[in-house]
Amino acid sequence: MNKTIGILAHVDAGKTTFSEQLLYHTKSIRERGRVDHQNAFLDSHSIEKSRGITIFADQATFSFKNSTYFLIDTPGHVDFSSEMERSIQVMDYAVIIVSAVDGIEGHTETVWELLQKHKVPVFFFINKTDREGANPAQVLKEIQTEFSKNAFDITFNFQTGQMNESLIEFIAERDEELLALYLESEYDETLWLERFQSLIAKNQIYPCATGSALQDTGILEFLHQLDQLTVTSYEKDEAFGARIYKIRHDENGNRICFLKAFSGTLKVRDKLSYGTQGLEEKVSQIRMYNGKKFQTVEQAVAGELFAIAGLTEAEIGDAIGNCPDDNKSAVLPTLKSTVLFDSTISVKEVLASFQLLDAEDPSLSVYWDEHFQKIQIQVMGIIQLEVLEQVVLERFGYPIQFGEPEILYKETIKTAVMGYGHFEPLRHYAEVHLKLEPGERGSGFQIDNTCHADALSTGNQNLILHHLTERNHHGVLTGSSLTDVKATLVTGRGHNQHTSGGDFREATFRALRQGLEQAQNQLLEPMYRFKIKVNLDQMGKVLSDIQQAFGSFETPETFEEKTTIEGRVPVATFMNYSTEFAAWTHGKGSLSLLFDGYDLCHNEAHVISKMGYDKNADPLYTSTSIFCAKGQGYKVPWDQAEKAMHCL
CATH class of the missing domain: 2.40.30.10 (Translation factors)
Incomplete structure (x- = not known):
């Protein structure tokens, strides 16, 4: 049986040490490495060794009993969440490592949310029980309160395949048939184990175990439990x-x-x-x-x-x-930065290097800005930029730096409009009419087609739709990416002799831009969904900070002198808050930040003024149509274009 198991955690919870123990016990490695000794088997990259954190999702293979395990050790730092999420999508089961001293931390929340989104069954391992201040019972209670009441400690309740009375009762409460059998004092070991496995696979029970990866306490016992409680079914005889x-x-x-x-x-x-x-x-x-x-x-x-x-x-x-195409990411960058390098290094060389890196991490969205002659990338945070500097130096042999990270804004429209584009210099001809409508928040840029074949051939219609999706489009406020807009091809016109190559591309982009010129445009900014836990006496400051950051919050919940506050806040005002928060709570508070889509910008006028985008100087777009008369092309500005169209 093949099983893919992912190991996930907040940074420094002991994830890599835990993985090393599993590999050692299954004789996949001869010696156990340690992160602090820079000899961990899975943190093999020099950057990982020097920083003492997992950056790349590496995999190992081991056999145990009748199964082959594919183990994925994922990054624990929030800046590398994209790498982690891509790995989550291929996991059969996940093991979340939680420190018995620190409990649930910010990134643990992110890990849990992503695993729930992708419906991956979860085991918990409460680590570092040997440390001073460790309280595994309290951490289990925290998991049950914050994540799921269906978490259950199997450390001593499921040993050598045997369930004790409390576990049997816990399972029976979640399965009507087993509950009836339990009340009749009937216990078939095979049946109960199968149901236990099924409930875990369906995310209805989350087994927890405790131990110390560093001291090798409870690891082998947990491996036996994991092996007995996980099952996979893959059809080898079906299409690949x-x-x-x-x-x-x-x-x-x-x-x-x-x-x-x-x-x-x-x-x-x-x-x-x-x-x-x-x-x-x-x-x-x-x-x-x-x-x-x-x-x-x-x-x-x-x-x-x-x-x-x-x-x-x-x-x-x-x-x-034979694989569904449903891998939409929940983790997206909220910052952009410019690549800075010495003028003696070829721009083409640097761009080629970053295009390689972009293939390995698509969230970078490497972009060559022709107008400003610079390379821009999208990132999650400062640590990622520091790592990229080291990666480029090691792999490609030249030093780079990055400009100050900036917020990654987007644009949308509030009102529906018709956009018209005409491209008719001498011996060329194309006209396109697009209906632009605001879409739901988070819907992205969508296309539709209501054009009749009598107006345009199917081939030309498909060509226009292709041009609409071949790249991200700019808005007119700041030149930021256009999103949450639906563009529908309504009609258009070509010419049997004079329509060629890129004519429809020119007409399509002009129609899009002409529509945006008429629309009520809006600037969007990235948002965080936050979850903050502090002592009750610190709640007032947190609420004040959120309000000053233009955030909103739900009614705080207080339990045993701890207050939990959830809400939304702009990335721009909160991206550096974690450092300040850790300082004034003396590391005792908990702050979880998860990207939560885009919403209306809280300071639109200021951002537009600061960015200073000149919509009339954008080299990729113009809203001006070109018509032809007496053998010569002439320009028609966007506000006069509709009256000049041929298809009206």
Whole structure:
């Protein structure tokens, strides 16, 4: 049986040490490494060793009893949440490590939310029970209060496959059939174990265990429990289906795609179709990784994690074959920064390097700004920028720096409008009419088509729709990405002789821009969903801070002198609050921040003024249409374009 197990935690909860113990006990490694000794098997990258944190989601393989385990050690720092979420999407089960001293921390909340979003069954391991101040019973109570009342301690209640009375009663309360049997004092060990496994897989019970990874206490016992309580079912005889969850480049520059197979079998030299364009390429190599090392194999089967060479254009998130394409990310960057480098280094060289990094981490969204002649990237935070500086120096051999991170704003519209674009210089012809409507918050940029085939051929209609989706579009307030807008192709016109190549592209972009010129435009800013826990006497300051940051909050809840406050707040006003918060609470408070989409900007006029975007000087867009008369093209500004259109 193949099982993919993810290990997740807040930074410094002991996640990597825990993973090392599992690998040691299953004889996958000969010696146990430690993060503080810089010899952990899974934190193999020099940057991870120097910083003492997990940055890259590395995997290891081990066998235990009748199962093969694929273990993923994920980053624990919030700046690398994107890497963590991509790994979550291929996990069968997750183990959340929680410190018995510190309890649930900010990033633990993020981990839990993402696992719930992707419906991954969860085990908890309360670690560091050997430390002074450890209180595993209190932490279990916190898990039951904050996450789920269905968390249950199996440390002494499920040993050598045997359930004690309290566990049997706990399971019976969650299964009507078992409850009836329990009341009749009937206990079939096999049936109860199967139901226990099923309830865990359905996220209806969350087993918890306690121990110390550093002292190797409770680890082997937990491994036995994990093995008995996890089951997977993969169909090896069905059509091959997989998802690409990670991309790396080897020392020869080859793109190596890491996959999780959900069904079927893949063999070397098989052809795979992937991507929206349906590209088809042959698999030249299949690799089984264990840490940095790998072995080549002739085939991979359902349930396995493996890597392949041969897919030159593949991207992270691509679904291959019999696999649903439903991997929308919940973790998105909220900041952007400019890449700074010495003028002696070629811009093309730097851009090529960052495009490689972009393939490995699509959340970077590397962008070459033609107008300002600079490279921009999107990031989660300062630590990520510091790591990127080291990565570029090590991999590509030249130093870089980054400009001060800026908030990643977006734009939308409040009112529905018609947009008109006409492109008719001599011997060219295209006209496009678009209806632009505001979409629901978080819906992104959507397209629709109500154009009749009598007006435009199906081929030309598809061409216009393709141009609408081929890149992110700029708004007119700050030049930020357009979102939460639905663009519908209403009608258009081409010419049998004079319409060519990019004519519809020109007309489409002009129609989009002309519509935006008429619309009531709005600036959006990224928001955090926050959860703050402090002592009751500190609540007043927190509420004051939230109000000053233009945030909103729900009614605070107080339990045993601890107050929990939840709400929303702009990233711009709260992105540095964690440092201030830790200082005045002396590290005793808890602050969890999770990206919560975009909403109306609290200081729109100030941001627009500060950014100083000139909509008339944007090299990618113009709202002016071009018409032709007497063999010469002439311009018609956006506010006069509608009257000049041919399709009206």
